[in-house]
Amino acid sequence: MTPILLLGAGRMGGALVQGWREAGAFATADLIVRDPNISPGAFRGAVINPPLETLGAAKTVLLAVKPQIWREAVNDVVPHLAPDAVIVSIAAGVRAADISETFEGRRVARVMPTTAVAIGRGAASLYAEDAEALARAQALFEPVAAVSVLPNEDLMHAATAVSGSAPAYLYAFVEALEAAGAAQGLDPAESARLARATIIGAAALMEQSGEEPAELRKQVTSPGGTTAAALAVLMGEGGFGDLLPKALAAAVARSKELGG
Numbered sequence: 001m002t003p004i005l006l007l008g009a010g011r012m013g014g015a016l017v018q019g020w021r022e023a024g025a026f027a028t029a030d031l032i033v034r035d036p037n038i039s040p041g042a043f044r045g046a047v048i049n050p051p052l053e054t055l056g057a058a059k060t061v062l063l064a065v066k067p068q069i070w071r072e073a074v075n076d077v078v079p080h081l082a083p084d085a086v087i088v089s090i091a092a093g094v095r096a097a098d099i100s101e102t103f104e105g106r107r108v109a110r111v112m113p114t115t116a117v118a119i120g121r122g123a124a125s126l127y128a129e130d131a132e133a134l135a136r137a138q139a140l141f142e143p144v145a146a147v148s149v150l151p152n153e154d155l156m157h158a159a160t161a162v163s164g165s166a167p168a169y170l171y172a173f174v175e176a177l178e179a180a181g182a183a184q185g186l187d188p189a190e191s192a193r194l195a196r197a198t199i200i201g202a203a204a205l206m207e208q209s210g211e212e213p214a215e216l217r218k219q220v221t222s223p224g225g226t227t228a229a230a231l232a233v234l235m236g237e238g239g240f241g242d243l244l245p246k247a248l249a250a251a252v253a254r255s256k257e258l259g260g
């Protein structure tokens, strides 16, 4: 399945390469990278921006440019690819049928990963009609992510909303928690240290205990206590139960727009 041609090596492509390297899954020597903005010295060992005529060597093509420019980004590449190259796209919203058409009928898998692939702790939602394309996507992402195979492509929008975008929701929550702690009188640096250690520990406890989040929440929430007072705000009217469905609906709508 190598060489892997990476079309776009920005935040997500870079995270993936880092994760592969650390997991020992793929080395930079397995990669051909095409990105006009690549910083000198990045991806040492990979073939960087080689002549188009050499791209026929690629067995797998990872499409990792922004959805808004994917067609322009691949137009000059497609005629040079091997007929049996398999396309794996992480572009949000962009449909497999459109990708396959643009790539002149080549097999396509779609993946929606998270940035934690960089440390081998990502999540990745996969969809492909073609079994070989699906197997190729599994081989790329299983070393660095918890993989879910979706039964139909439409669910990629929901997976993007609940997974691909969701690390940003958590980071936004931590930012707000830190700021609110400082507003209650804590030194801002101390508020940040407390908030981050608390969230990281709580996530690790959820993983290691295997308990349901609702059970872990109950373990913190003394009847009539401080947590119950805060949760009445967070889980009451206008709280998470109202906000997250709206946020996910907005992400799904945007994913559909990006797909055109």
Ligand SMILES: NC(=O)C1=CN([C@@H]2O[C@H](COP(=O)(O)OP(=O)(O)OC[C@H]3O[C@@H](n4cnc5c(N)ncnc54)[C@H](OP(=O)(O)O)[C@@H]3O)[C@@H](O)[C@H]2O)C=CC1
Pocket (backbone or CB within 6 Å): 007, 008, 009, 010, 011, 012, 013, 034, 035, 036, 037, 038, 063, 064, 065, 066, 067, 069, 072, 073, 074, 090, 091, 092, 112, 113, 114, 115, 164, 165
């Ligand atoms: N970031 C994330 O958490 C996730 C992103 N994705 C998907 O991954 C894809 C990439 O996102 P992300 O990494 O965040 O975006 P970035 O903008 O960080 O990366 C895209 C890279 O592609 C480069 N590029 C632009 N034009 C071309 C071209 N013609 N050929 C090759 N490379 C080109 C860009 O350069 P320049 O900066 O100069 O434009 C940039 O370095 C998107 O489709 C997104 O939907 C999916 C899941 C999660």
Ligand SMILES: O=C(O)[C@@H]1CCC=N1
Pocket (backbone or CB within 6 Å): 092, 160, 164, 165
């Ligand atoms: O924000 C985005 O559109 C991409 C897709 C999921 C995460 N980042």
